[in-house]
Amino acid sequence: MNDQMPIAAHSHVPVIRRLRRPELPVDTVELTRYLIGKTLVHDVREGRLSGRIVEAEAYPIGDAAAHAFRGPTVRNRSLFLDRGHAYVFFNYGVHWMMNVSSEKAGVGGGVLIRGLDPLEGIRQMEKNRSVSHLTDLTKGPGRLAMAMQIDKSLDGLDLCSLHSEFWLGTAAKPVGEIGITTRVGLSREAHRELRFYEQGNPFVSGPRKLLL
DNA sequence: AGTGCGATTGACT
DNA sequence: GTCAATCGCACTA
Numbered sequence: 001m002n003d004q005m006p007i008a009a010h011s012h013v014p015v016i017r018r019l020r021r022p023e024l025p026v027d028t029v030e031l032t033r034y035l036i037g038k039t040l041v042h043d044v045r046e047g048r049l050s051g052r053i054v055e056a057e058a059y060p061i062g063d064a065a066a067h068a069f070r071g072p073t074v075r076n077r078s079l080f081l082d083r084g085h086a087y088v089f090f091n092y093g094v095h096w097m098m099n100v101s102s103e104k105a106g107v108g109g110g111v112l113i114r115g116l117d118p119l120e121g122i123r124q125m126e127k128n129r130s131v132s133h134l135t136d137l138t139k140g141p142g143r144l145a146m147a148m149q150i151d152k153s154l155d156g157l158d159l160c161s162l163h164s165e166f167w168l169g170t171a172a173k174p175v176g177e178i179g180i181t182t183r184v185g186l187s188r189e190a191h192r193e194l195r196f197y198e199q200g201n202p203f204v205s206g207p208r209k210l211l212l
Numbered sequence: 213a214g215t216g217c218g219a220t221t222g223a224c225t
Numbered sequence: 226g227t228c229a230a231t232c233g234c235a236c237t238a
Contacts, residue, residue, distance in 0.1 A: 110219095114219085
């Protein structure tokens with residue numbers, strides 16, 4: 001079973017429909033795996049920006065490395081919304097990054113989106129960043145946020161709303177084999193294998209587990 | 213009130 | 226390989 005939509009005949013643009021909340025697993029780790037290969041879309045004034053999610057990290061309940069670990073604050077409150085809402089935060093005083101909230105309302109959990117394989121709006125993404133290589137556009141959480149015009153104004157939006165400008169869609173094409181390894185850049189809980197990625201995809205950052 | 217540091221990136225030795 | 230940029234929050238006092 002999968003939820004791929006057929007590629008439209010005589011078209012090179014795949015049909016992508018909005019994911020509905022009941023389709024999302026109610027568990028941070030399961031949702032992280034589920035989101036690999038799905039589409040992240042931001043409809044902006046200049047047009048549609050979209051990409052395939054090819055790398056993501058789970059920050060589940062009880063994880064000391066998670067922003068939600070110490071309970072809700074003004075900054076992280078979006079992590080406590082029902083699964084499928086955007087949590088956008090500012091990191092290192094420099095970069096915006098986004099999570100998809102991942103548990104029931106009132107429970108904190110999130111999925112950090114770390115890599116996108118661009119689908120639509122590549123020209124606009126190139127304008128949003130000064131780029132020399134294609135992979136520099138959306139490889140890494142800070143880069144993809146800049147390319148996709150993701151900032152604080154999107155924090156708390158429902159990614160499953162029927163009319164949201166910022167939303168999750170079905171996969172544009174079948175997802176490749178999924179690898180699992182440790183998360184990037186953590187001091188606490190660094191050993192846990194909670195990073196999921198599409199193997200072989202050039203928009204995946206950080207170390208990858210070797211295939212044995 | 214002050215300090216340290218972080219789910220990163222880009223520039224530079 | 227090293228390191229600065231620069232904001233919010235946890236923690237100390």
